[in-house]
Amino acid sequence: MTRRITALALALVVSALGAPPVQAQTPRVELTWMSIANWELKIGAKRIWMDAYFSRLPQASFYAPPTLPGDQYAYTRSPQGIDMDAIRKVRDAALGSEKLDLLLVGHSHWDHSWDSPSWAKLTGAPMIGGVSSCLQAQAQGVPAAGCRSVSGGEKFDLGDGITMRVVRFNHSGDASNPIQHFARELYRPPIPDAATGGFRAGVGEDYPNGGGNRAFLFTIDRGGEQLSFFINNSASPFDLDKDIIVDGVNHGSPLNNLRAALRDAGLTQVDAWIGTGGKPVAEQIVPILRPKHYIPNHWDGLFNAFWPGLPFPFKDDNLQAYLREQNIALYPQKQYFDKFILTKAGVQPDANAVLKQKLGFAPEQKFSQALRDAVAMVDSTSIGDDCGEGFAPPSKWAHVFAVMEALRETSGREGLMPRPGIVE
Template sequence: MDTDTGHRGPRVTSVLRGLRAPGLAPWAHLYEPPAPPLPGAPRAVFLGVSTLLLDDGETAILTDGFFSRPGLLRMRFGRLRPDPARIAAGLRRGGIDRLDAVFVVHSHYDHALDSPQVAAATGARLIGSPSTRNIARGQGFPDDRFQHAAIGEPFAVGAFTLTALPARHGPGDLAPGRIDRPLRPPVRATDYRTGDCYTLHVRHGARELLIHASAHTLPGALDGHRAETVYLGIGALGHQSEAFREEYWHRLVTGTGARRVVPIHWDDFFRPLDRPLRPFRAFLDDFPATMDFLTRAADRTGVRLALPALGLQTDPWPADAAPGTVSRAGRHAGRAGDRGGTGRVR
């Protein structure tokens, strides 16, 4: 076949485009700036997919803790098990030596595969659904360190108050259902069924945020809950209709009074964390379409849009996300996402 793309047929050209991953350069101005540690002030560290560290210097909470990131072929045709070396490297990247809690937003492998190992290695309690409990049991995690995430019931972890709210997995769930017995790895990716799906509401003092990993909503699920910042899952949002995206923004952002949105669950989790993050290839998602929508929605509603950089300590409630700022307020951050960064808040 001719290697000059100008001589390829339209079908071949379309396939090749689908295999490419978009670059992040058009959105580099949105990267969050680093925030120095301050006593008692929470800091957030993004560690890929929907793995997010919140740490105020006394208490540390992690969502999911997915670091193994097996490749696409292994996910599709092989069997999965936690990778201890990649887990240890991921914890080092986040500067994590101990955790008080690991909260699992649902039980697919890209959220829950490593969670029991992460909790075991850091002394944390593991919090999640009955399906996550069966993943933990299959990996030998002690039952007395597991906590069921009861919907709508706030509980304290240090100075943080956490509330699990009901959520819905995005359209096209490839492994729906529950895990009804201990899941002993190695098993297929589709054995990691969704289980209960959560949005995590976090309060620290008077400040509030949401961590919402799946690009879908349940009507009324967030009624009465406010958030200044929403860590917003955008996986496969680019393949949804404009009406779907508008409804998603309305419920998660406008409906919660958020002034700041940080997209999560956009990076290609078939790549290990020792390689630069990149969005999914085009056949899996349309990242440019999603970012175009988010930029327009943020500018229209006066919300700041900020792209998270891997391993960088940031302020979940920055002063420049006050009402009246918009997505371009992050322009001064430059290309922070090209940096590495660890920095446990201590």
């Protein structure tokens, strides 16, 4: 089932990455979480980014059709633009003059692929994603040759002992929000709004999920020593074991696709999993993936402003208890741009303080006492599985956090609910 990309088809990637000979050295990976599902994967000298969405579209612009009230992000009231100022500020601090080698897109919803084409144009990095992500890139001016469409099962030799396997996955949600959840692709590039140049961000408009999700399995072989990690930015326990079918083409089930990728890589477990979905997803994936370490992904909401930093602490008692039972170490983030250094010795958190200072972030987010007290009252600060923020019924934390935000905004008493990062 796994398809090896030919040398010709790999030209896009190889031309950007090069393929230097494998060095006999201890492999090391730096995994930097940049908010939502935005990641930098620095493998040796190779710098790979995933999604890189910093624009933050307003929640009020989305609405559900009357017949499907659970699909809250199906349509939008107006086209939206791209926050190029935010993108350039992050670019200047995080990259400077350094090269971005590759840009991955997990799926085609706005909170993943909205800014990706702008990064491709700014940096010259080639994109890899689904059909819809590549069509969205074309709509934003990226040449067709600048985005490689993948369906799952592909294997890329990125040089320097790095192999990347594409794993077709599903999207969070279920039958209650079918427009957002079920696999759907675009058939042509979206058309920019004539007046504003913006796009319609709804999942039933220009930004469907793109036929489900594209997850990635990385292996790094250096002189006989190997590291491996798996990253997905959406998943649903509702149908992880069901085949993904788009336009009559069967792309297999996420769990079987993951098994196939591991088998092709000769792996029975991975060193780390950057994962979504909490305990319900972990219970299905852990028996197959058997990760040694777990780093949460896509848990901080969709609409919180980026520049104040982390809006609330990570907490998931059920997931933590399950991982502890499985002897899997959990590494929750404490601030945007937290770095995790993966070696054969394990995972070492790194505050990444110099970069955070450039961006105006504290090394570790400081929260008000009111927020800390609220967190202590709940077993999870999830406000919805990855892209599921706001779906009914809302989580206990979604309700608590919304009430506290409303009190802060309407009371005029900053001490009642300070903005994240401001200590009482």
